[in-house]
Amino acid sequence: MKKKYSLFFILLILHLVACQNDDFQIDFNAEKSIDANENLSQLIARATQNTTGRDNFIDQSSATKIEFPYQLRINNNEFIPLNSDDDYQEVINQLQELGNNYTIELKFPLEVSLVNYETLNVTSQENLEIITSAEQNQSEINCIEFIYPLQINSYTLDNELAQTRTFSNKAQFYAYLKALQNQNGFFEFSYPIQIIIENNSLSVSNRAQLEDAFLNLQASCFTPNLFEPLPIISQFEDFILNETFIISDFTEDGEDETEDFENFEFTFHENNNLSIFNTQTEINYLGEWTISTDDDEIELILDFSNSIFEEIEEDWKLVEFENISFTLQDDNDFLTFEKN
Structure with missing residues (x-):
């Protein structure tokens, strides 16, 4: 990137020297300057924008x-x-x-x-x-802060204007960065500047150090949302794991077959093991359960070692789960488990 801009900045510096009067000259340096539309500038903008992502x-x-x-x-x-x-x-x-x-x-x-x-x-x-x-949908970078006041030198290609500006807060700085982007501008900080990363103060003396500061941020710095619900598939797995259920409703092709399984308790264990206990005969059975997704639908796959469960040995689609029960569907068959 530095080589790419070297010739441009040499021409830019010559142009500025020619265009500005003796009382106001800004000597842009290719080692320091930042294109307002490049990635580093976008990161700086996200660190200075309004905190819209937390909620x-x-x-x-x-x-x-x-x-x-x-x-x-x-x-x-x-x-x-x-x-x-x-x-x-x-x-x-x-x-x-x-x-x-x-x-x-x-x-x-x-x-x-x-x-x-x-x-x-x-x-x-x-x-x-x-x-x-x-409106623009953009979440902030939540663990890097610039210390104000902050001074920058800038130049805009659209109107050939060079300026030195001092900002007292991030709202001012953000607004000016967005204006520079719209005007195809460049800017550089008056180094050194002070930033705070996760409550630790850091002195930055050049562009390279600033880039490294953003590069080394934790992934959590880019996800400011205070609460992120688990994916539905993970929530459902947590809902059934190590819990015991009975079959409260089983409808096969429109026929109520619930009584076929009225004495069985199903416990979903870790490692996808499924244990079944007949409360009347006190006989134990084994099976396996697997959760997967198919076309954005959650599937619960039930596999049993005994043929007495063959009616419910299916790749069931999850219809809903709430409170103490969950309902599955396979074509015209419906199966509801309820926590025991």
Whole structure:
């Protein structure tokens, strides 16, 4: 990248010297300068943008941040007041207990802010969805911070303007970076600059050190969402693992065959082992279970060592699971297990 820009910056420096008066000259250096549209600039912008990603589990979007205070409720229960990020823990605790069986309802009106820090009043869920679908969807890098004030030198190709600017906060810096991108600009920091990475202060003396700082960030720095539900397939596996179930309903081609299995208890063990106990005869049986996906559908594959279970030895598609039961389907056959 440095070789690519060397000739350009030599010409650029000569052009600036020729175009600027004696009172204002900026000597751009190819070792320091950053194209406002290159990857490093994009990373810097994500580190200075509004923190719109932390509440993704609430608004399902990195385009907006719901501004405090506001209220929400889970599964039509009482509204929970939220005044700061600390209050999210109560919400997260409830969602973890519910698995995937929950709905979140926001209380309107409320205020949201966008990636560029602009704030908007929102009057309804429909209004919020319109905003999130129309605005830029970009999550922040959440563990690197620039220390302000921060000074940069910049040059824009579109209007051939060279400037030295000082920024007192990240909202100002972000806005200027976006303007430089639109104007095909370049910029360089007035080194050294100070940054904080995961609460540790670091002095940066050149572009290479800054690139290394971003390169060495943990993967978690790029996923600021405070809560990420497990994939449905993992939730279902956790739901059945080491639990004992009975068959509460079995319908085969429209016929109720539940009584064929009314005395059996099924326990889903680790390593895909399945044990079956007949509570009437006290005989134990063995089987295997496997969870997979097919065309984005979750399948529970049941395999038994005894022919008395051949009616339910199928590749079942998961219909739903909630509270204490889950329902499976294979064409016109339906099978429901309920926790014992």
